Amino acid sequence: MSQEKVIAYIKGRLESGRMREAVEASRIAGISLSKEELQGYVYRYLENGWMSRAVEGSRAAGISVPEQDLTTYLDKYLEKGLIYSALEASKITGTSLPKEKLIMVGREYLLNGKLNPGLEAYGIVNETPPEEELIICGNRCFTEGLFYPGLEAYRIAKKTPPLDGLLICGKKCFEVGLPTQGLEAYEMAKKTPTKEMVRACGEKCLLERRNEEARIAFVAAQKIEDTMKAEPIEIKETSFKILGSSKETEESWTGFGPKICMDCENDEEFEERYFILTRCPDNKEEEKWLDDTMKEQYGIEHYCVAVDAFEDDRGLIDFVVCGKCGSQNVDFDL
Numbered sequence: 001m002s003q004e005k006v007i008a009y010i011k012g013r014l015e016s017g018r019m020r021e022a023v024e025a026s027r028i029a030g031i032s033l034s035k036e037e038l039q040g041y042v043y044r045y046l047e048n049g050w051m052s053r054a055v056e057g058s059r060a061a062g063i064s065v066p067e068q069d070l071t072t073y074l075d076k077y078l079e080k081g082l083i084y085s086a087l088e089a090s091k092i093t094g095t096s097l098p099k100e101k102l103i104m105v106g107r108e109y110l111l112n113g114k115l116n117p118g119l120e121a122y123g124i125v126n127e128t129p130p131e132e133e134l135i136i137c138g139n140r141c142f143t144e145g146l147f148y149p150g151l152e153a154y155r156i157a158k159k160t161p162p163l164d165g166l167l168i169c170g171k172k173c174f175e176v177g178l179p180t181q182g183l184e185a186y187e188m189a190k191k192t193p194t195k196e197m198v199r200a201c202g203e204k205c206l207l208e209r210r211n212e213e214a215r216i217a218f219v220a221a222q223k224i225e226d227t228m229k230a231e232p233i234e235i236k237e238t239s240f241k242i243l244g245s246s247k248e249t250e251e252s253w254t255g256f257g258p259k260i261c262m263d264c265e266n267d268e269e270f271e272e273r274y275f276i277l278t279r280c281p282d283n284k285e286e287e288k289w290l291d292d293t294m295k296e297q298y299g300i301e302h303y304c305v306a307v308d309a310f311e312d313d314r315g316l317i318d319f320v321v322c323g324k325c326g327s328q329n330v331d332f333d334l
């Protein structure tokens with residue numbers, strides 16, 4: 001080995017906390033390492049939360065680290081929530097960890113959606129995490145698309161996961177390219193994801209060369225599409241108020257934009273009725289059926305269908321009558 005290679009090897013060992021190997025290599029190669037440099041590494045290990053590596057390394061290098069320094073680092077680990085480092089440090093220094101501190105650390109983890117370290121911290125002091133912390137953790141997991149940890153948090157809390165949490169999680173899972181979890185979440189919520197959502201998930205998997213998952217997503221998307229098409233369209237009247245407060249429409253939804261009556265030029269007073277279609281018409285026959293049905297059932301001849309009011313296949317019908325002259329001949333000034 002050339003001199004440079006040996007030096008690089010030693011440096012690599014030092015960087016990764018393997019001081020004993022570095023010291024041995026330097027001895028064999030006759031390269032001297034200064035005590036200051038080695039001490040610098042020992043404290044860097046401590047700083048990183050690697051107390052056992054620091055202690056082991058300092059012994060190999062013949063450097064003494066005061067006991068007081070170790071306990072100071074133990075406190076630091078607890079403060080930073082480095083639970084595993086703190087545990088290791090407590091074993092090395094023979095200091096028992098304060099119960100309330102561990103509970104605090106565990107709580108912090110759970111509130112941040114980190115289920116396993118949270119449970120671990122509570123487990124060390126033989127405590128069960130409070131239900132509300134578990135639920136917050138579960139919800140946090142769901143938001144981040146961590147379906148199984150989320151479920152687990154709710155299971156330990158002995159609660160049923162909420163519908164909206166499951167749907168949020170399912171959606172997130174599809175977004176990040178986890179079709180199986182996404183489908184499971186929707187199934188548990190007894191809802192059907194949109195085929196667009198599932199297909200986009202498949203495309204993401206495909207890009208990332210996760211072919212089996214891509215296949216799962218595409219098969220599911222196709223199945224959703226087939227099921228949807230087989231279902232007859234249903235029309236349900238709704239109201240501006242219901243739509244505006246619904247979580248399904250965009251948050252800023254305030255109805256369809258400005259309008260003008262083509263007969264009297266009124267542009268501020270309108271009467272509107274809204275209808276939701278379980279899916280948008282797929283072909284000319286269905287469009288005709290919709291026209292006929294709207295006329296027969298509601299006496300409506302002019303209406304417009306918004307196909308992207310929701311994030312799925314549903315359509316939103318807006319029927320507008322001029323508040324001044326009663327004409328249905330109203331134009332949308334989009």
Ligand SMILES: [Zn+2]
Pocket residue numbers: 261262263264265266322323324325326327
């Ligand atoms: Zn008018």
